[in-house]
Amino acid sequence: MTLELRGLARRVGADAHIHPTDLTLEAGTMNVLLGPTLAGKTTLMRLMAGLDAPSEGRLYWRGEDVTGRRVQDRDVAMVYQQFINYPSMSVYDNIASPLRLMGRSADEIDRTVRETASMLKLTPMLGRRPLELSGGQQQRCAMGRALAKGAGLVLLDEPLANLDYKLREELREEIPRIFAKSGAIFVYATTEPEEALLLGGNAAALWEGRVTQFGPTPRVYRRPADATTARVFSDPPMNFMSLEKRAGMLRFGAQDEVPAAGRYEALPDGRYSAGFRPNHLELERHNAGALEFVARVAVSEITGSETFVHLDYAEWRWVGLMRGVRHLPQGSEVRVYLSPAHIYLFDGEGRLASAAPYAQAA
Amino acid sequence: MSSADTTDIPGDLAPDRARARSARRWRPSGSTLVMVLYILFLMLPIYWLINMSLKTNAEILGTFSLWPRNPTLANYRTILTDASWYMGYVNSLIYVVMNTVISVAVALPAAYAFSRYSFMGDKHLFFWLLTNRMAPPAVFALPFFQLYSSVGLFDTHIAVALAHCLFNVPLAVWILEGFMRGVPREIDETAYIDGYSFPKFFVKIFMPLIASGIGVAAFFCFMFSWVELLLSRTLTSVDAKPIAATMTRTVSASGLDWGVLAAAGALTLIPGALVVFFVRNYIAKGFALGRV
Numbered sequence: 044m045t046l047e048l049r050g051l052a053r054r055v056g057a058d059a060h061i062h063p064t065d066l067t068l069e070a071g072t073m074n075v076l077l078g079p080t081l082a083g084k085t086t087l088m089r090l091m092a093g094l095d096a097p098s099e100g101r102l103y104w105r106g107e108d109v110t111g112r113r114v115q116d117r118d119v120a121m122v123y124q125q126f127i128n129y130p131s132m133s134v135y136d137n138i139a140s141p142l143r144l145m146g147r148s149a150d151e152i153d154r155t156v157r158e159t160a161s162m163l164k165l166t167p168m169l170g171r172r173p174l175e176l177s178g179g180q181q182q183r184c185a186m187g188r189a190l191a192k193g194a195g196l197v198l199l200d201e202p203l204a205n206l207d208y209k210l211r212e213e214l215r216e217e218i219p220r221i222f223a224k225s226g227a228i229f230v231y232a233t234t235e236p237e238e239a240l241l242l243g244g245n246a247a248a249l250w251e252g253r254v255t256q257f258g259p260t261p262r263v264y265r266r267p268a269d270a271t272t273a274r275v276f277s278d279p280p281m282n283f284m285s286l287e288k289r290a291g292m293l294r295f296g297a298q299d300e301v302p303a304a305g306r307y308e309a310l311p312d313g314r315y316s317a318g319f320r321p322n323h324l325e326l327e328r329h330n331a332g333a334l335e336f337v338a339r340v341a342v343s344e345i346t347g348s349e350t351f352v353h354l355d356y357a358e359w360r361w362v363g364l365m366r367g368v369r370h371l372p373q374g375s376e377v378r379v380y381l382s383p384a385h386i387y388l389f390d391g392e393g394r395l396a397s398a399a400p401y402a403q404a405a
Numbered sequence: 406m407s408s409a410d411t412t413d414i415p416g417d418l419a420p421d422r423a424r425a426r427s428a429r430r431w432r433p434s435g436s437t438l439v440m441v442l443y444i445l446f447l448m449l450p451i452y453w454l455i456n457m458s459l460k461t462n463a464e465i466l467g468t469f470s471l472w473p474r475n476p477t478l479a480n481y482r483t484i485l486t487d488a489s490w491y492m493g494y495v496n497s498l499i500y501v502v503m504n505t506v507i508s509v510a511v512a513l514p515a516a517y518a519f520s521r522y523s524f525m526g527d528k529h530l531f532f533w534l535l536t537n538r539m540a541p542p543a544v545f546a547l548p549f550f551q552l553y554s555s556v557g558l559f560d561t562h563i564a565v566a567l568a569h570c571l572f573n574v575p576l577a578v579w580i581l582e583g584f585m586r587g588v589p590r591e592i593d594e595t596a597y598i599d600g601y602s603f604p605k606f607f608v609k610i611f612m613p614l615i616a617s618g619i620g621v622a623a624f625f626c627f628m629f630s631w632v633e634l635l636l637s638r639t640l641t642s643v644d645a646k647p648i649a650a651t652m653t654r655t656v657s658a659s660g661l662d663w664g665v666l667a668a669a670g671a672l673t674l675i676p677g678a679l680v681v682f683f684v685r686n687y688i689a690k691g692f693a694l695g696r697v
Contacts, residue, residue: 094594114597121598127591131613144600185595192599 044070051100060086062253073244076232082249084232120189124201126181128173135169141192159191179210199231236278248272265402270393282361286317297357316389323385324363333380343371457667465663480668493648501630503566508626512577520585534575546639565637569630577622584618620687
């Protein structure tokens with residue numbers, strides 16, 4: 044039971060919303076579509092569901108070409124970012140509606156609805172209308188409908204984006220547990236790298252209508268195939284600076300040249316782009332080999348126990364995530380430290396040249 | 406105000422406030438006054454109509470009386486027993502109901518198309534539909550008369566019902582489109598994913614969502630068709646003669662029977678009042694949600 048996208052693309056007028064995409068999703072897997080707003084997550088999902096027709100390419104479901112098939116005849120369920128339920132029906136009827144259309148017996152419908160409701164903690168609300176429920180309950184009702192259908196492909200389009208923080212945490216824990224036993228293919232769209240990592244499974248990084256990388260989520264995180272993927276899969280986004288290697292000497296950003304050592308020795312000469320995650324930038328020197336940069340503070344935001352520092356270093360804007368509350372006056376110069384082991388190297392075309400050594404283990 | 410039995414606390418504002426509130430209650434406020442005058446002004450012709458309908462012709466013509474001296478129901482009896490009178494109501498109701506059903510049935514899919522799809526010339530078509538409402542009915546009276554006569558539909562209920570569609574379909578499309586736009590497209594898609602076919606989705610999921618819109622649209626179609634006189638009179642002679650036409654023709658045929666005419670007029674108010682009563686909640690909701 045697989046879903047296979049072969050060169051699937053969608054264009055509207057002259058705009059390519061989705062560039063030709065090849066993807067194979069295996070049965071019983073959680074697949075996260077990760078990308079910023081307008082990256083094409085929803086469009087890709089709509090193509091998978093059959094709500095939009097692809098401009099080119101084919102879609103195979105269990106080896107069968109389903110490209111032109113009606114939505115009604117496909118084995119899919121979908122949950123939207125907005126809480127979409129049938130307002131004129133009770134929660135019970137909402138969850139039961141796909142089963143009724145499939146012509147199940149009344150006993151079976153009743154059993155499935157009650158099982159689903161108890162799993163989603165909706166049992167006391169079965170008799171109510173969706174609009175009488177809280178946001179989290181409404182979204183659980185929508186999920187209940189998708190789940191009760193028992194579809195082979197379940198699409199979740201940022202299902203938690205409109206919920207408050209607390210409910211989000213709660214549902215995020217429930218989702219993998221709930222969907223794990225169904226054996227269906229799950230596709231989950233999100234803008235948050237953290238959410239993708241928590242859900243696990245596979246991740247597809249999307250950027251401007253292109254799938255830049257697809258693979259097991261931790262692997263995509265630790266070994267991004269290119270700079271774009273690294274940028275998508277980091278929140279705040281990955282920081283970059285230039286790196287030039289010539290005749291055994293390295294020049295990081297606007298620093299003085301240093302002799303190449305360790306993994307940099309084997310690197311061919313040329314210009315690279317060096318990327319590192321915000322949490323690896325430090326205000327104290329923790330090891331002797333750390334690179335030292337003098338940067339200017341642009342903005343400093345304190346979020347409880349952490350401090351986001353926006354720094355201007357030469358022509359680059361960096362964000363540093365510092366532990367603890369730091370009072371850094373705007374415009375002041377600070378010394379920041381970065382271990383070379385945390386640096387990803389991307390070549391001139393943005394492809395990964397060398398992953399950060401700390402991530403090699405994964 | 407009796408503040409004698411309560412102890413006065415110096416500087417306590419509470420008793421003052423209570424006094425002020427009760428004083429305000431008794432003072433006639435400007436808005437109440439305006440409202441009462443306005444309602445009196447509105448109700449006066451209706452009161453006078455009912456007043457007349459309960460009098461005899463002699464009293465109507467002979468004296469000025471604010472209320473009937475010898476109340477009589479004879480005028481109403483005339484109307485409800487004479488077929489040439491009460492058939493007017495029946496005819497009117499038949500074509501009005503036909504028109505309402507046709508208008509809403511035609512407007513539902515049209516409004517759905519306008520709200521959900523963009524197609525070539527959709528904006529122009531929508532505007533063109535609205536312009537039909539702007540044209541005076543008199544413009545269409547002559548062509549309709551000739552057209553319906555030549556196809557043998559003259560003096561039938563369906564002729565009037567169809568003629569009124571010219572005004573009511575655009576109106577209903579306009580009202581319904583506003584309501585449908587308020588329903589997120591994702592509900593449609595969720596229904597398709599769940600397995601609903603389009604007709605089933607439309608009837609079972611979509612129509613309950615825009616029920617108030619349908620109520621408002623039906624109300625306006627009903628009322629416009631009920632009060633429209635020119636087309637309905639032009640397109641009928643005997644078999645489908647509407648009540649309004651009966652009233653005008655009776656005047657010329659049998660002299661001025663003021664009492665009976667007033668009774669007939671009073672009775673024409675009833676269907677409208679009934680419809681308003683039944684859809685009043687929808688209308689309030691409709692004016693808030695929809696576009697009208």
